[in-house]
Structure formats: structure tokens, C-alpha cells
Amino acid sequence: MALRDSANGGPFLLELYYTIALILLSYVNRWELHDKVSISALMQGDMHASWIDRFEYLKKKAVSLFDLRLSGELNRAAAAIDKVRSYIEEHIGEDLSLVRLPA
Structure with missing residues (x-):
């Protein structure tokens, strides 16, 4: 059923809207x-x-949620890289093998 085929939307579109909204929630x-x-x-x-x-509206909300999650993952990866780089800079004269690095 196309969205514009129904003047009032009917129960199918109502169910579809709230199903998608619940998935986003x-x-x-x-x-x-x-x-x-x-x-x-x-x-x-x-x-x-x-x-x-x-x-x-649901489409825009989904895109913004996916973008937020992606940016959060990128920020966490960048923070981990910065932490490793700082540790290496502070301990460059020491043994930096993976076995010796702190968790």
C-alpha cells in the first residue's frame, strides 16, 4: 500500500509507524x-x-541516530589511540613490548 493511497492512513500505516518508532526507541x-x-x-x-x-520524520530520526552512534565509535577509537600514543611517549625509553604493557 502506498502512503498516498489512503486518506486517513488506516490501521496498516498506524501499525507500521509505531513499529518503526519502537525499533528506533x-x-x-x-x-x-x-x-x-x-x-x-x-x-x-x-x-x-x-x-x-x-x-x-522517522527516516530523519533514524539517520541522526545512526550518525550519533558512528561518531561515538569514532570518538572512542580516537581516545584509545591517544591513550596509547601518550603511554608510548611517556615510556619511550622502556620496554614497550605488548607483554609488558599495562591493561
């Missing part, structure tokens, strides 16, 4: 993104004028 919970994303609007599908607007 689960994603927020799994990756602990609560402090970075407002999730209350996810469950307020009627705040959008049309079904196309509702699904466009």
Missing part, C-alpha cells in the same frame, strides 16, 4: 543515546500533518 535504549536524542516525539505520530511527513 529500542536502538536508543541499546546504545544508550537518551541524553543525545529527544525520544518523546517518536510516539507522537499525530503531530505530523500527513503520513508522508510522519515517515519522513
Whole structure:
């Protein structure tokens, strides 16, 4: 069923909207993104004028969540690299074999 085929959306589109919204909410919970994303609007599908607007909102929210997670992973990787680099700089005159490095 195309989004524009139904004037009022019907139960199928309503179910689809909230299914996607719940998947995004689960994603927020799994990756602990609560402090970075407002999730209350996810469950307020009627705040959008049309079904196309509702699904466009979900699409934008999904993209922003995926971007947040990716940037978080990149930041953690950069922090780990900085920690290793600092340790090497501070202990350059010592044995730096992997067996001797602290955890």
C-alpha cells in the first residue's frame, strides 16, 4: 500500500509507524543515546500533518541516530589511540613490548 493511497492512513500505516518508532526507541535504549536524542516525539505520530511527513520524520530520526552512534565509535577509537600514543611517549625509553604493557 502506498502512503498516498489512503486518506486517513488506516490501521496498516498506524501499525507500521509505531513499529518503526519502537525499533528506533529500542536502538536508543541499546546504545544508550537518551541524553543525545529527544525520544518523546517518536510516539507522537499525530503531530505530523500527513503520513508522508510522519515517515519522513522517522527516516530523519533514524539517520541522526545512526550518525550519533558512528561518531561515538569514532570518538572512542580516537581516545584509545591517544591513550596509547601518550603511554608510548611517556615510556619511550622502556620496554614497550605488548607483554609488558599495562591493561
